[in-house]
Amino acid sequence: APSQQRLVVVSVSPQSRASLAARFQLNPTDTARKLTSFFKKIGVHFVFDTAFSRHFSLLESQREFVRRFRGQADCRQALPLLASACPGWICYAEKTHGSFILPHISTARSPQQVMGSLVKDFFAQQQRLTPDKIYHVTVMPCYDKKLEASRPDFFNQEHQTRDVDCVLTTGEVFRLLEEEDVSLPDLEPAPLDSLCSGASAEEPTSHRGGGSGGYLEHVFRHAARELFGIHVAEVTYKPLRNKDFQEVTLEKEGQVLLHFAMAYGFRNIQNLVQRLKRGRCPYHYVEVMACPSGCLNGGGQLQAPDRPSRELLQHVERLYGMVRAEMPEDAPGVQELYTHWLQGTDSECAGRLLHTQYHAVEKANTGLGIRW
Numbered sequence: 001a002p003s004q005q006r007l008v009v010v011s012v013s014p015q016s017r018a019s020l021a022a023r024f025q026l027n028p029t030d031t032a033r034k035l036t037s038f039f040k041k042i043g044v045h046f047v048f049d050t051a052f053s054r055h056f057s058l059l060e061s062q063r064e065f066v067r068r069f070r071g072q073a074d075c076r077q078a079l080p081l082l083a084s085a086c087p088g089w090i091c092y093a094e095k096t097h098g099s100f101i102l103p104h105i106s107t108a109r110s111p112q113q114v115m116g117s118l119v120k121d122f123f124a125q126q127q128r129l130t131p132d133k134i135y136h137v138t139v140m141p142c143y144d145k146k147l148e149a150s151r152p153d154f155f156n157q158e159h160q161t162r163d164v165d166c167v168l169t170t171g172e173v174f175r176l177l178e179e180e181d182v183s184l185p186d187l188e189p190a191p192l193d194s195l196c197s198g199a200s201a202e203e204p205t206s207h208r209g210g211g212s213g214g215y216l217e218h219v220f221r222h223a224a225r226e227l228f229g230i231h232v233a234e235v236t237y238k239p240l241r242n243k244d245f246q247e248v249t250l251e252k253e254g255q256v257l258l259h260f261a262m263a264y265g266f267r268n269i270q271n272l273v274q275r276l277k278r279g280r281c282p283y284h285y286v287e288v289m290a291c292p293s294g295c296l297n298g299g300g301q302l303q304a305p306d307r308p309s310r311e312l313l314q315h316v317e318r319l320y321g322m323v324r325a326e327m328p329e330d331a332p333g334v335q336e337l338y339t340h341w342l343q344g345t346d347s348e349c350a351g352r353l354l355h356t357q358y359h360a361v362e363k364a365n366t367g368l369g370i371r372w
Helices: 014-024 028-041 050-070 087-104 111-126 144-149 170-179 215-228 266-277 309-321 334-340 348-354
Strands: 007-012 046-049 134-140 166-169 238-242 245-252 255-264 285-289
Touching: 007 014, 007 028, 007 050, 007 111, 014 028, 014 050, 014 134, 014 170, 014 309, 028 046, 046 050, 046 111, 050 111, 050 215, 050 334, 050 348, 087 144, 087 266, 087 285, 111 134, 111 144, 111 348, 134 144, 134 170, 144 166, 166 170, 215 245, 215 255, 215 285, 255 266, 266 285
Parallel strands: 007 046, 007 134, 134 166, 255 285
Antiparallel strands: 238 245, 245 255
16 A cells, blocks of 8 residues: 555546446546545545546557558568557467567557656656655556556666556446445536646546547548548448458548558457468558457446446447547647657657567466456
8 A cells, every 4th residue: 555655646547437427327527527536535646537648649659650651661560550558469469479469569658558657757757756656546447457557667667666556447446436435426526637737627538539549540540641641531430240340441543542450359359360470461550459349348347237238338438429539639738748748759758658568478378357
């Protein structure tokens, strides 16, 4: 447990918020404010929204894709670029396909781990504290986020502290509310905290492109604009063998310029990996998530014993989609942090704090709470 001298920070994911909103029949903004109120009551000092750190994950993914696409002639393994925000998928890739697949995986940190950098580096400096004096808790839809937080890559040797000290699933927060005998709807709402002066925290914000963070959509629209000067207003998904495997293409005069896909769930991931191994993978970019239906259906989300899971998931998806979406490029505070905190977009500092690397592992278990 954190000692008295430590500043306690909680970072809440938009997926967890949507799941709690469904359970308590609240809208997402009320849920965010009442959850902030609850955490403050039990001694937390600051409560942040990981949609803010996701701006950085999305922007870094966009830049990395454009860089790889432009450099594909030099490097056979540059494409397809595979999304990296899902630790269940990363675990499986490292332990099962090791060195073959790792060069394809995006080095951009997930929103949880960008939040780790923001809290333990930027915010610690703002508060004039060393990172070990902050205890950082995240609230996530997924048990494998616990594995991710414990990776040696996200441990600060100098200060002997993790970027994220503790991960609670949505279900664990629900149990905490029960143990503290607190009814979330009855709490007074509290104002949301923002990480930096430029970022407003009047209401929670989110991103376009579905409940797993919108990686495909953001990378696709950015690449279309940056590489081909084409403005894509609406991204059209084409389901293939099932709704968890969909394709998106950018065409001009009958020629396919960009070919993207999303692959959710273990069966679709295995299929994707097999195609890659046979050299028959036609995609430039794939948004990969270990859970069928993605993160809103994560293993750490709340179940409803009295409701069919399909219906509950649709309700959670509706609530998730109610939150105002921002473009990461235009989000208040983001450019300011690139300039003042990271010393520019492609700096050594941005590389260290917003990116990571992967390690081929000998055979072992493939993760914990994934809904294969």
